[in-house]
Each structure stands twice: as structure tokens, then as C-alpha cells.
Amino acid sequence: MAYLALYRRYRPQDFDSVVGQEYVTRILKNQILSGRVGHAYLFSGIRGTGKTSIAKIFARAINCEHNEDGNPCNACDTCLNIEKPGVMDIIEIDGASNRGVDEIREIREKVKYPPTMGKYKVYIIDEVHMLTKEAFNALLKTLEEPPEHIVFILATTEPNKLPMTILSRCQRFDIKPISQERIAGQIAHILDDIGVSMDREAIDFIAYRGDSSMRDALSLLDQVIDIREADKTITYEDVLAFMGMVDEDQIAGLVQDVVAGDKGGVLLKFKAMREAGRDSGLVFGQLIDYLRKVLIVKTTGAASQEILGITESASQALAAVGQDVPDKRFYSMIDFLIEEKNKLRYSGLASVIVEMALLKLCDPDSLVKTVVQEQPERPAGQQRRQAGSVQGMPPRPAQAAPQHADNAVKSRAQEMQAAARAAGREPTAVSSAKETAALPASGADMAAQETPSAAVRTADGGVNTDNLYTGLVRSCQKQKQMLVRPLMCCKLAHKGDKKLALRFSADKDGQAAMGMLKLPVMFEFVKKTLCELGGDQYVLDLELVEKIMMRCPSLKRQNPSSTTTAWRS
Numbered sequence: 093m094a095y096l097a098l099y100r101r102y103r104p105q106d107f108d109s110v111v112g113q114e115y116v117t118r119i120l121k122n123q124i125l126s127g128r129v130g131h132a133y134l135f136s137g138i139r140g141t142g143k144t145s146i147a148k149i150f151a152r153a154i155n156c157e158h159n160e161d162g163n164p165c166n167a168c169d170t171c172l173n174i175e176k177p178g179v180m181d182i183i184e185i186d187g188a189s190n191r192g193v194d195e196i197r198e199i200r201e202k203v204k205y206p207p208t209m210g211k212y213k214v215y216i217i218d219e220v221h222m223l224t225k226e227a228f229n230a231l232l233k234t235l236e237e238p239p240e241h242i243v244f245i246l247a248t249t250e251p252n253k254l255p256m257t258i259l260s261r262c263q264r265f266d267i268k269p270i271s272q273e274r275i276a277g278q279i280a281h282i283l284d285d286i287g288v289s290m291d292r293e294a295i296d297f298i299a300y301r302g303d304s305s306m307r308d309a310l311s312l313l314d315q316v317i318d319i320r321e322a323d324k325t326i327t328y329e330d331v332l333a334f335m336g337m338v339d340e341d342q343i344a345g346l347v348q349d350v351v352a353g354d355k356g357g358v359l360l361k362f363k364a365m366r367e368a369g370r371d372s373g374l375v376f377g378q379l380i381d382y383l384r385k386v387l388i389v390k391t392t393g394a395a396s397q398e399i400l401g402i403t404e405s406a407s408q409a410l411a412a413v414g415q416d417v418p419d420k421r422f423y424s425m426i427d428f429l430i431e432e433k434n435k436l437r438y439s440g441l442a443s444v445i446v447e448m449a450l451l452k453l454c455d456p457d458s459l460v461k462t463v464v465q466e467q468p469e470r471p472a473g474q475q476r477r478q479a480g481s482v483q484g485m486p487p488r489p490a491q492a493a494p495q496h497a498d499n500a501v502k503s504r505a506q507e508m509q510a511a512a513r514a515a516g517r518e519p520t521a522v523s524s525a526k527e528t529a530a531l532p533a534s535g536a537d538m539a540a541q542e543t544p545s546a547a548v549r550t551a552d553g554g555v556n557t558d559n560l561y562t563g564l565v566r567s568c569q570k571q572k573q574m575l576v577r578p579l580m581c582c583k584l585a586h587k588g589d590k591k592l593a594l595r596f597s598a599d600k601d602g603q604a605a606m607g608m609l610k611l612p613v614m615f616e617f618v619k620k621t622l623c624e625l626g627g628d629q630y631v632l633d634l635e636l637v638e639k640i641m642m643r644c645p646s647l648k649r650q651n652p653s654s655t656t657t658a659w660r661s
């Protein structure tokens with residue numbers, strides 16, 4: 093028999109064995125006992141917390157012939173056979189791959205027919221937020237007047253993407269993230285059941301890495317138990333070594349050297365980790381996580397134990413590391429590392445990137461300088477004051493500086509909303525305008541200084557769209573690396589004043605590229621950058637077209653003219 097993944101093998105079969113969702117399962121059991129079963133349910137929550145499992149238990153329970161206290165008996169004919177292929181009383185649909193109107197219409201056709209075995213026919217639509225607008229409309233018609241024998245269970249990780257009309261017709265249940273403690277308990281139970289011995293620290297670590305998701309934790313456990321040897325306990329160190337990660341004490345040692353400015357010590361420790369086969373990228377992630385913990389302990393005191401789920405002594409150890417270091421240095425280190433982490437995704441030089449980052453961390457001044465690179469020369473005193481002002485983030489653009497911060501945010505958000513209205517965009521796209529506006533506008537500043545505005549502005553006061561576009565790509569190379577490739581995969585179509593029209597090929601790559609640019613935070617970044625490069629508001633017009641004869645070029649071009657030629661066909 094094929095190996096069954098632990099997550100499937102230990103999938104709960106009745107409400108009482110669902111871990112961490114007692115509130116939801118109690119209500120559902122009560123509904124079944126009192127015969128008040130609804131026609132539409134929505135289960136929302138992060139991945140791997142039991143949405144589909146609960147849906148399946150519910151589907152069996154409402155059909156079970158010998159229902160016990162609201163639970164399915166899992167022994168009667170219906171319980172045993174209802175999920176078998178060919179019965180079609182429990183129909184599971186993946187909303188991500190059946191997202192069109194035709195699939196939903198097909199459901200509408202079929203709901204007329206009564207169930208073959210039990211009392212109810214249950215449709216479970218997973219990832220329901222992926223349905224198209226038309227599909228939602230079709231679904232709505234069914235939800236409005238469902239036949240007596242139909243129950244819909246919709247499951248989603250993103251309930252905010254569902255139309256109000258759908259939400260208002262469902263009984264909504266929030267499936268909670270599962271606590272580390274409960275996940276650890278389940279892991280211990282499973283290990284006991286399969287006869288594998290593992291130390292408590294290792295179990296806690298796997299539960300922690302599951303990040304509130306039982307499925308993620310059990311998938312990890314599935315891999316880890318393969319390292320077992322007969323009659324030997326799997327230790328925390330075994331698990332760390334298997335995953336290419338290091339012990340938290342080692343990270344603590346690294347951080348102690350960093351705050352002491354001991355560059356040699358830091359690099360020697362990192363070298364030892366690499367030689368022990370640890371993964372540079374994972375170590376980098378652990379470092380960020382550790383600094384975060386230190387900062388939380390420093391800033392929240394006793395509450396940190398509950399926030400981080402750690403003991404008093406662990407909290408004290410973290411506090412000792414951060415004792416003589418100002419909070420803002422931790423903020424800037426974390427900000428800096430998160431920025432640097434993006435580089436790891438694209439580079440085969442992970443260990444070099446980590447080494448350079450570690451060296452910069454040792455020297456707070458070089459860290460600040462790196463982030464605000466290419467600022468114009470200022471008097472020393474002023475530069476220092478500005479550099480430290482926003483948690484080591486780059487200072488605001490000069491024109492916004494004299495304003496009160498709140499006003500600056502408000503007016504920029506208003507500007508953006510006005511521009512969005514002018515562009516006829518949907519309101520959702522501007523929802524993060526305020527957030528975006530609150531971020532320091534450094535990328536565009538730098539690019540603007542490099543690309544003199546004269547290059548963007550023509551002699552007659554118009555705009556050179558090619559140069560504007562080049563400036564945008566350059567800004568993205570510095571500030572939003574992930575936008576560079578999408579920008580390279582489109583064609584500059586319209587060159588009118590105050591409008592930048594980009595066309596994407598209607599294939600998979602083109603759609604992905606446009607999707608990336610359409611993310612509210614990215615979209616606003618591009619608009620803001622255009623505004624600062626060209627000194628005016630721009631309408632950014634994105635559209636898919638049939639086919640663009642273009643290959644995504646290499647990203648190494650530096651010469652503005654060579655970059656732009658590639659855009660014209």
C-alpha cells in the first residue's frame with residue numbers, strides 16, 4: 093500500500109478529534125442535534141487548520157444513520173460509503189482550478205437531483221475566493237434558493253475577497269490558527285502511535301515551524317521522522333541539522349558579536365555554520381527571527397512571554413542580549429535584513445550576501461549609510477539626525493519634510509485617491525494608499541537624482557516617456573527588485589503626456605507580470621515613482637493584449653537608451 097502522509101493518516105474523523113477548534117465544532121454539533129442545519133456555511137482561516145476536515149465530518153454527520161452526540165458514527169452504511177467514488181453525495185470542488193462560470197452552472201444543474209444515500213447532498217468548495225465574478229453571480233443564484241436537500245460549505249483562506257452578497261448568505265465560522273502547544277500535543281500523540289521517539293525540544297521546534305498550521309507541522313514531521321535510527325531518540329540537534337538550521341544559542345552568539353562590533357568573531361562563527369552544512373538562507377531567516385524576539389522582549393517587557401510563547405528564563409536571556417543596545421538599532425537591523433533577504437532569492441551567492449550583511453550589521457553607521465545611499469551631501473549633524481529619525485529607514489523626500497508628518501501622509505493619500513479616481517480604477521486598489529504614502533519615498537528620490545529631471549522633461553515642457561520609463565526601471569532595480577522583471581516583460585504602448593500605458597502578452601508570463609504590477613502596494617509604488625520622476629501625476633494603464641512579440645530580456649542592461657529600445661517593437 094502506498095505511503096499515506098501523516099496529515100492524511102491522522103486527519104480527524106469526528107468533531108471531538110479536531111484539534112484547537114472546539115468553539116466551532118460545538119456549534120456545529122448542536123445544530124445537528126437540534127436539527128437546525130443551514131444551507132450555506134463559510135469556513136475561513138489560514139491554511140492547514142482543519143477547514144476541509146471539519147467540512148467532511150459535518151457532511152458525514154448530517155447524513156449519518158446513527159448520529160452520536162452530533163458526531164458521525166463512522167460505522168454505518170452511509171458513513172462508510174458516502175465518500176466513495178460514484179456516490180456523489182459529498183462533492184469536493186477546488187475553487188482554484190474550477191473557477192469559471194461554466195463549472196458553477198454545472199453545479200446549478202445538478203443540485204436539482206436528490207442525494208443517492210443520505211438526507212443531504214453536500215458541496216464543499218475549497219479556495220472559493222478564486223472564483224471569477226461571473227462564477228460568484230451564478231453561485232449566488234443557487235445560494236438564494238437552494239433545494240431542501242443541498243448544503244454548501246465554502247472554505248477560504250481569504251474571506252475578504254468574497255462578495256458581500258455571498259458572505260451575507262452564509263453562516264460564517266472563523267477557523268482559528270492552532271496554538272504551538274496544541275500542535276506539539278498532536279505531534280507527541282502521533283509519535284507515540286507510530287512508535288518513534290523524539291525529544292521535547294525537537295517536538296516544540298517542529299510545532300513552532302508549523303506556524304499555526306497543523307498540516308505544515310505534520311508535513312515537516314513526515315520528513316523529519318525519516319532520520320530516525322532504531323532505538324534512538326530524534327533530538328533537537330538532529331532536526332536542526334536535517335533542516336540546515338542552527339541552534340538558537342549559536343544565533344545568540346552571532347548577535348552578541350554583532351552588537352559588540354566584533355567582525356572577525358561574526359564571520360568565524362558564520363564560517364563554522366557553513367562548514368557544518370547549514371543553509372545560509374535559513375540562518376539568515378533565523379537571525380531576523382531572533383532579532384525580532386530580542387526587540388519584542390525589549391519593548392514589551394513581561395508581555396513578551398505570552399506574545400512569543402516563551403519561558404521567563406528564555407525571555408531574560410533575550411533581554412540580556414539587547415540590554416545595552418538602543419531599540420532603534422534593532423529596528424534598523426531588522427529593516428535592513430528584510431531588504432537584504434530579497435537578494436537571496438535571486439542570487440547564487442547566498443553566503444557572500446549573508447557575510448556582507450553581517451559585516452554591515454556590526455557597524456551601525458555603515459548600516460544607515462547603506463540604506464540612505466546616494467543622499468546629497470548634507471552638514472554632518474543634519475545627516476545624523478535624519479538618518480536615525482525613522483528607525484534607520486531613509487528620510488522622507490525633501491519636499492515633504494517641512495510638513496507635519498500626518499498632513500504629509502493625508503495629502504499624499506488624497507492625491508493618490510484623486511489620481512485613482514481620474515484613472516477610473518476600483519477603490520480596492522487605493523486602499524493601501526495611506527500605508528504606501530507613509531513609507532519613505534527613497535527609491536524615487538535616488539533615481540530622480542541620478543536621472544536628472546531634464547532627461548524626463550523635454551525642452552517644450554513635455555515628457556520623454558522613454559526616459560521616464562527607464563527611470564522607473566532603475567528605481568525598481570534599487571527599491572523593488574521584484575518589479576524589474578514584470579516591467580521588462582511588457583511593452584510601452586502609449587506615450588501621451590501624463591499617461592504610461594503598458595501592454596502585457598495574454599499568456600501565463602504576461603498575466604503574472606501584470607498581476608505583480610497590479611498589487612496595490614506595487615501599483616502605488618510605481619505611481620509614486622512616476623510622479624517624482626516626472627514631477628506630475630500619471631495615469632498608469634495596464635492591459636493584456638493578444639500577443640506581444642518579445643522575450644523577457646536579461647536584467648543587466650544599464651544604459652538607458654539600450655533598455656528603452658527593447659520596448660519598442
Ligand SMILES: [Zn+2]
Binds near residue numbers: 157159167169
Ligand atoms: Zn454513521
